[in-house]
Amino acid sequence: MAGDAVWYEAAQVVGITNALNVAASALDVVGAVDEAAAPPETHALFAEIRDFYQCADVPASFRCIAHDAAYAADVWATTRHAFADHRLARRFKEALAFAVSVTSRSASGAALHLSQMRRFGVGPRGVMEIFGVTQMFSSYTKIADTLQLEPDMGEIAPADPSPAPDDAAP
Amino acid sequence: MPTVRLRAAAEYPSSAQKLFALSSAWFNHEFAEPPAMSRVMAWDSGFGTPHGRAMKRAMAPGEFTRGEKEMVAAAVSGVNACEY
Numbered sequence: 740m741a742g743d744a745v746w747y748e749a750a751q752v753v754g755i756t757n758a759l760n761v762a763a764s765a766l767d768v769v770g771a772v773d774e775a776a777a778p779p780e781t782h783a784l785f786a787e788i789r790d791f792y793q794c795a796d797v798p799a800s801f802r803c804i805a806h807d808a809a810y811a812a813d814v815w816a817t818t819r820h821a822f823a824d825h826r827l828a829r830r831f832k833e834a835l836a837f838a839v840s841v842t843s844r845s846a847s848g849a850a851l852h853l854s855q856m857r858r859f860g861v862g863p864r865g866v867m868e869i870f871g872v873t874q875m876f877s878s879y880t881k882i883a884d885t886l887q888l889e890p891d892m893g894e895i896a897p898a899d900p901s902p903a904p905d906d907a908a909p
Numbered sequence: 910m911p912t913v914r915l916r917a918a919a920e921y922p923s924s925a926q927k928l929f930a931l932s933s934a935w936f937n938h939e940f941a942e943p944p945a946m947s948r949v950m951a952w953d954s955g956f957g958t959p960h961g962r963a964m965k966r967a968m969a970p971g972e973f974t975r976g977e978k979e980m981v982a983a984a985v986s987g988v989n990a991c992e993y
Binding site: 740745746749752753757831834835838839842843861862864865868869871872873874875876877878879880881882883884885886887888889890891892894895 | 910911912913915936938944945946949960963964966967968971972973976977978979980981982983984985986987988989991992993
């Protein structure tokens with residue numbers, strides 16, 4: 740996990756996962772889009788999402804934000820990019836998203852990413868590994884916060900001197 | 910500023926010195942003083958020892974590498990808004 744590029748990639752997964760979980764948690768309040776009455780672009784979007792996740796049901800977050808098709812399409816493009824295989828593999832990204840969802844108490848996010856972890860070959864032991872790391876660091880973080888510990892391990896990792904990538908967008 | 914006074918490693922009993930050596934080995938890094946969390950965990954071995962064992966079991970390479978698990982730990986810490 741050396742170099743900054745993998746951390747940027749992980750941060751994208753963490754950020755968009757949290758954003759999707761936030762939307763999913765509001766499903767009961769905002770309500771799901773009526774797919775039957777939705778415009779063609781929403782049907783196309785949902786078809787792409789179903790294909791990406793290989794599941795019949797579109798995740799709650801997208802059913803919730805699809806009331807604005809153009810907005811949902813942009814969020815989907817962001818999600819698809821974040822979860823695609825780049826330096827980090829989709830299998831690991833789903834595990835990362837599972838940890839984020841468990842930590843933020845998102846039942847729908849945890850269920851979605853657990854199913855995706857399994858689809859990408861993670862077995863019961865691997866699930867427990869991620870669950871264990873999530874639980875233990877939910878302990879360490881609260882101990883650190885209670886005692887207001889200050890960061891003191893930054894020196895372990897050397898700084899990455901490489902420039903921003905050529906495809907950096909404004 | 911920490912809620913408690915973090916003791917220097919030298920203020921801990923010899924049994925804790927072994928924990929500090931394990932901490933250095935775990936991070937593969939020689940610290941001037943053990944990390945604050947290591948010193949917190951060494952305060953009460955009845956809590957810190959099994960907690961540390963559970964952490965090492967969880968972080969050991971298996972279906973996921975140690976590096977991947979460190980990244981998961983960083984993400985969990987971020988979601989928990991923990992600066993440490």
